[in-house]
Amino acid sequence: MAFPLLPLLAPSSIASTPDLSIVGYTLIGPLLNSEDVAITQKYISKNFGLVEFSVQVTSDIEIDDIIALLDAGVDTVFPETGEQATALLEIGVPGSRVVFPGEDYDDVNGVYVSSTAAKTELATKLSKSVLPDGTGNKKLYVTFTSPPTLEQVKQTVALPAIPIIPAESLTTDSASSAGKLSVASIFSSALNTDRSDGYFSTLVVDTQGVALGLVYSSEESIAAAIKSRAGVYQSRKRGLWFKGATSGAVQTLVRLELDCDGDCIKFVVQQAGKGFCHLDTTTCFGKSGGVMALERTLASRLKNSPAGSYTRRLFSDEKLLSAKIMEEAEELTTAKTKGEVAWEFADLLYFGMTKAVQAGVSWTDVERNLDSKAKKITRRRGDAKQKWIDAATKTEEAPEKPTGRIQLTRVDVSEISASELTDLLRRPAQKNANIMNLVGPIVEAVRTRGDAALLEFTAKFEKAKLDSPVLKAPFSPELMELDQETKDAIDLSFENVRKFHAGQLESAPLVVETVPGVVCSRFSRPIESVGLYVPGGTAVLPSTALMLGVPALVAGCKNIVVASPPRSDGTLTPEVVYVAHKVGAAAIVLAGGAQAVAAMAYGTESVPKVNKILGPGNQFVTAAKMLVQNDTSALVSIDMPAGPSEVLVVADKKANPAFVASDLLSQAEHGVDSQVILIGVDLNEVELQAIEDEVHEQAMRLPRVDIVRGAIAHSRTFQVKTVEEAIALSNKYAPEHLILQLENASKYVDLVQHAGSVFVGAWSPESCGDYSSGTNHTLPTYGYATVYSGVNTHSFMKHLTSQELTPEGLKKIGGAVVRLATVEGLDAHGNAVRVRLEHLAKEQ
Structure with a gap:
C-alpha cells in the first residue's frame, strides 16, 4: 500500500x-x-x-x-x-x-x-x-x-x-x-495497531528491498523521521531513536509505505556506515548476498585492490574488461542446460557489474532503468542488429574456429614486483561461486532416492537411458573386446604400475622399544571398500582406471568399485571395463559427476557404499567429494582436492625446443581450464622464439587444437637467469607435473620441494608417467602439491599402532602418566595406572 x-x-x-x-x-x-x-x-x-x-x-x-x-x-x-x-x-x-x-x-x-x-x-x-x-x-x-x-x-x-x-x-x-x-499527521491517520503501547511494527529495507531489520515507530517518531528525512524510530526502552547518532551508521529516509491493512510501516532507506545491525552486519538477519554483496565487494576492490591483481587489471584495462563481457555474453548464448545458463549469466553479471562500478553506476541505477523499460507502452519490434543476427547464424550453422598464433604470454621476472609475480602465478579462476548450490541438490537426491535419482541424472547429463546403474562382476567378455595391441599396452602398463606400487608395501610392521619393557608398533591394513572415479567427458581415460585400480589391488582392498560415465548408448569404453576386470573390481557404476560420487558415498539399492573415494574429475566431482567427506552420516574420506591438469617445464639452453613444446601441449590438450607454464633459464630471443614456433606448429597439427588454444590463452613463459631461481619459482607454483629439461637435471632434484611428480631429463616425458613408467598419475593440482602426495599404495591403506608393556615398562613410565593426567584433571586416566602400580607394589 x-x-x-x-x-x-x-x-x-x-x-x-x-x-x-x-x-x-x-x-x-x-x-x-x-x-x-x-x-x-x-x-x-x-x-x-x-x-x-x-x-x-x-x-x-x-x-x-x-x-x-x-x-x-x-x-x-x-x-x-x-x-x-x-x-x-x-x-x-x-x-x-x-x-x-x-x-x-x-x-x-x-x-x-x-x-x-x-x-x-x-x-x-x-x-x-x-x-x-x-x-x-x-x-x-x-x-x-x-x-x-x-x-x-x-x-x-x-x-x-x-x-x-x-x-x-x-x-x-x-x-x-x-x-x-x-504529511506526518495524514500518514498516521491511516495506521492502526493492537499493541498496548500504541507502537507500530516497522520493517526497514534498503532501496533494493533487502530487509535490514524490524523496529517500532510511534506518531512522534514518524513525524521526526519525515521532518529530518532520516531513520528515526521508537525505542521501547529509550524513547526516540535516531539511527546512527552514536555509531555513525545513519540512514537517509527515501520513502514511507504501509502494508495492506495499515498495521505495519515500511521505511525505505539508504544505509551508511558498516550496516544496520549493532553487530556491524549489513542486516539484522546476517550478511546479505547476491548482486548487492557483489556490488559492495567490487566497490571495495575499486578502491583497495593491489596493483597487478586481476580485479585491478579489469578496472584499469578497458579492452580486457570489454573482451570479458563479450566473451561471457557469447558463452551465455551457447549455454544449454539450466545449470549452464545460470552459471554463464552469473559470469556476465559479474563483469557487467565491474563495468558499472567502474563508471559509478549503482545496482539501484540499473533497477531504475529496468523499471523504466517495464513502463513503456510503445513496444519496439525487438529485432537485433544485423551484425549480431549474422554472428548468431554463423554460430548456429558452423561455428567459426579461432585463428591466430598459439603462444604463451611472456613474463620477464626481473621486470615485475613480487606481488605481480604472485598474481601471475595464480591458476585460472575456478567458477566456485555457486558450485555447491548446484552439487548439493544432486548429492541429496541420490542420497534420498538412490537408483531412481542416479538413473535420472545419467539420462539428463550423459543422455544415456539405462535399466540399471551398475555392472556387476564378472563382466561380459563382449564389453571388453579390444585389439591385441591395445591389450598388450594395458598389460605392460599394468605390470609396471603393479611393480612400483608393490615396492611401496611395508615388509614388516615397525617395532620400537621406546624404553625397556615398552614396545610400540605400527602396522598397516587395507581400506576394505574403495570407490574409484574414472572421468569420461572429452577423453577416454583407461590410464586413470589403472592408476587407481592397481594400487587398490596391491594394497589388498576387498571391495573395489569403479565409477565412470557411460556413452550415450549406455555402454562404457571397453578399455575401462578391461582394466576393471584386471584389478578385480566388484562393480562398475555407470554414472559420472556428483551423482556418481554420491552413489558411492552413501550407497544405493545397487551401488555398494565405499569407505574412501579416489580419482580426478571436474569441479562438480571435486565439490561433491569434498561435500560428502564433510558429511558425518556418509563416513567416507577422499584422496585430495583436485583441479584442472597442469605442467611446469624448466628448460635451459640445452633443451630441445620440440621436446619442450611437446611436453607443454601434452597437458594443454586436457581441457581449456588446464594451464601450462614454461620457465626459461637464461634463454635469449632466438631460443624463446624456437620454442614458441614449435608450440604453434605442433598445436596446429593436433585434433584437440581448439582445447589447446583455450589452455594456452592463460598459460605463461617466465624468463629467469638461473636454475635455482627457476626451481624456487616452481616450488612457489607447486605444479602437478614438473619436467626438468636441464643439463645434468638429476643434480637439481634435491631442490624440488613441492610437485606432484618430477620428470628428470630430456628423455622423461610426462606422458610416460601418465601411462607406463610405473609411477601414479593421480596427482595434486591447483597448488595442493604443497600439502598433498599423489595417489600411492598407502592411499588405499590405513595404519594402526599398538603398544605392549611389561610390569617393568609400566613402572618406568607410570609416574609420568599419572602426573600428566593429574595436570589435565583426568583422574580416571591416572587411576588406571595407579591401581596397577599399587598391585605390583603389593606383590613385591
Missing part, C-alpha cells in the same frame, strides 16, 4: 515546490498543453526511480502525448474524461495504469472524483459502488473543490480513499499550521 496521500504538483511550479518524494508518489497536473507535457517529461526523467509519477491530463492533451508520458515512466494517468480513458484502454494501455474519472470502471486502476469533502456524502456516493467491501486492488482518489481541513482529509483516508492535495498545501512539519496540512 502506498502513502495515504497523493500530492498534486502543478507543471508551472515544479521547480519551486518542496520535495515530497518521501510520500513515494506524486500527481502532476493538470496538463493543459504540449509545454506542460515537455516540462513533465523532463522532470520525470530526472527523478525516475525515486518517486512513482502519475499525471492528470485535460481533454486538450493528445492521446499520442499521453502514450509518450507513459513511455517516459508515468505510472498511472488520470484522464479528464471517460472518453479519454476508454480510448487509452482500446489502444492497449493496461487498465492498471488508468484511473477513471467520475465513476467505477471494471478494468482500470481505480476512480477519482471531486467532492465537497463531507464524509457522509462520500460514503453514500462512493463506498458502495467503488469499494463495496473496502478491499481489493482498486483505489478511490478524491480531489476537493475547496481546501480541506486535516479532519476532512482524515475522514477521506478512513473510507478508505486517497486524498489528492496540492503540494503547496502540505508541510513536513510535525503539525499542521498556517493553512498547510502535516
Whole structure:
C-alpha cells in the first residue's frame, strides 16, 4: 500500500515546490498543453526511480502525448474524461495504469472524483459502488473543490480513499499550521495497531528491498523521521531513536509505505556506515548476498585492490574488461542446460557489474532503468542488429574456429614486483561461486532416492537411458573386446604400475622399544571398500582406471568399485571395463559427476557404499567429494582436492625446443581450464622464439587444437637467469607435473620441494608417467602439491599402532602418566595406572 496521500504538483511550479518524494508518489497536473507535457517529461526523467509519477491530463492533451508520458515512466494517468480513458484502454494501455474519472470502471486502476469533502456524502456516493467491501486492488482518489481541513482529509483516508492535495498545501512539519496540512499527521491517520503501547511494527529495507531489520515507530517518531528525512524510530526502552547518532551508521529516509491493512510501516532507506545491525552486519538477519554483496565487494576492490591483481587489471584495462563481457555474453548464448545458463549469466553479471562500478553506476541505477523499460507502452519490434543476427547464424550453422598464433604470454621476472609475480602465478579462476548450490541438490537426491535419482541424472547429463546403474562382476567378455595391441599396452602398463606400487608395501610392521619393557608398533591394513572415479567427458581415460585400480589391488582392498560415465548408448569404453576386470573390481557404476560420487558415498539399492573415494574429475566431482567427506552420516574420506591438469617445464639452453613444446601441449590438450607454464633459464630471443614456433606448429597439427588454444590463452613463459631461481619459482607454483629439461637435471632434484611428480631429463616425458613408467598419475593440482602426495599404495591403506608393556615398562613410565593426567584433571586416566602400580607394589 502506498502513502495515504497523493500530492498534486502543478507543471508551472515544479521547480519551486518542496520535495515530497518521501510520500513515494506524486500527481502532476493538470496538463493543459504540449509545454506542460515537455516540462513533465523532463522532470520525470530526472527523478525516475525515486518517486512513482502519475499525471492528470485535460481533454486538450493528445492521446499520442499521453502514450509518450507513459513511455517516459508515468505510472498511472488520470484522464479528464471517460472518453479519454476508454480510448487509452482500446489502444492497449493496461487498465492498471488508468484511473477513471467520475465513476467505477471494471478494468482500470481505480476512480477519482471531486467532492465537497463531507464524509457522509462520500460514503453514500462512493463506498458502495467503488469499494463495496473496502478491499481489493482498486483505489478511490478524491480531489476537493475547496481546501480541506486535516479532519476532512482524515475522514477521506478512513473510507478508505486517497486524498489528492496540492503540494503547496502540505508541510513536513510535525503539525499542521498556517493553512498547510502535516504529511506526518495524514500518514498516521491511516495506521492502526493492537499493541498496548500504541507502537507500530516497522520493517526497514534498503532501496533494493533487502530487509535490514524490524523496529517500532510511534506518531512522534514518524513525524521526526519525515521532518529530518532520516531513520528515526521508537525505542521501547529509550524513547526516540535516531539511527546512527552514536555509531555513525545513519540512514537517509527515501520513502514511507504501509502494508495492506495499515498495521505495519515500511521505511525505505539508504544505509551508511558498516550496516544496520549493532553487530556491524549489513542486516539484522546476517550478511546479505547476491548482486548487492557483489556490488559492495567490487566497490571495495575499486578502491583497495593491489596493483597487478586481476580485479585491478579489469578496472584499469578497458579492452580486457570489454573482451570479458563479450566473451561471457557469447558463452551465455551457447549455454544449454539450466545449470549452464545460470552459471554463464552469473559470469556476465559479474563483469557487467565491474563495468558499472567502474563508471559509478549503482545496482539501484540499473533497477531504475529496468523499471523504466517495464513502463513503456510503445513496444519496439525487438529485432537485433544485423551484425549480431549474422554472428548468431554463423554460430548456429558452423561455428567459426579461432585463428591466430598459439603462444604463451611472456613474463620477464626481473621486470615485475613480487606481488605481480604472485598474481601471475595464480591458476585460472575456478567458477566456485555457486558450485555447491548446484552439487548439493544432486548429492541429496541420490542420497534420498538412490537408483531412481542416479538413473535420472545419467539420462539428463550423459543422455544415456539405462535399466540399471551398475555392472556387476564378472563382466561380459563382449564389453571388453579390444585389439591385441591395445591389450598388450594395458598389460605392460599394468605390470609396471603393479611393480612400483608393490615396492611401496611395508615388509614388516615397525617395532620400537621406546624404553625397556615398552614396545610400540605400527602396522598397516587395507581400506576394505574403495570407490574409484574414472572421468569420461572429452577423453577416454583407461590410464586413470589403472592408476587407481592397481594400487587398490596391491594394497589388498576387498571391495573395489569403479565409477565412470557411460556413452550415450549406455555402454562404457571397453578399455575401462578391461582394466576393471584386471584389478578385480566388484562393480562398475555407470554414472559420472556428483551423482556418481554420491552413489558411492552413501550407497544405493545397487551401488555398494565405499569407505574412501579416489580419482580426478571436474569441479562438480571435486565439490561433491569434498561435500560428502564433510558429511558425518556418509563416513567416507577422499584422496585430495583436485583441479584442472597442469605442467611446469624448466628448460635451459640445452633443451630441445620440440621436446619442450611437446611436453607443454601434452597437458594443454586436457581441457581449456588446464594451464601450462614454461620457465626459461637464461634463454635469449632466438631460443624463446624456437620454442614458441614449435608450440604453434605442433598445436596446429593436433585434433584437440581448439582445447589447446583455450589452455594456452592463460598459460605463461617466465624468463629467469638461473636454475635455482627457476626451481624456487616452481616450488612457489607447486605444479602437478614438473619436467626438468636441464643439463645434468638429476643434480637439481634435491631442490624440488613441492610437485606432484618430477620428470628428470630430456628423455622423461610426462606422458610416460601418465601411462607406463610405473609411477601414479593421480596427482595434486591447483597448488595442493604443497600439502598433498599423489595417489600411492598407502592411499588405499590405513595404519594402526599398538603398544605392549611389561610390569617393568609400566613402572618406568607410570609416574609420568599419572602426573600428566593429574595436570589435565583426568583422574580416571591416572587411576588406571595407579591401581596397577599399587598391585605390583603389593606383590613385591
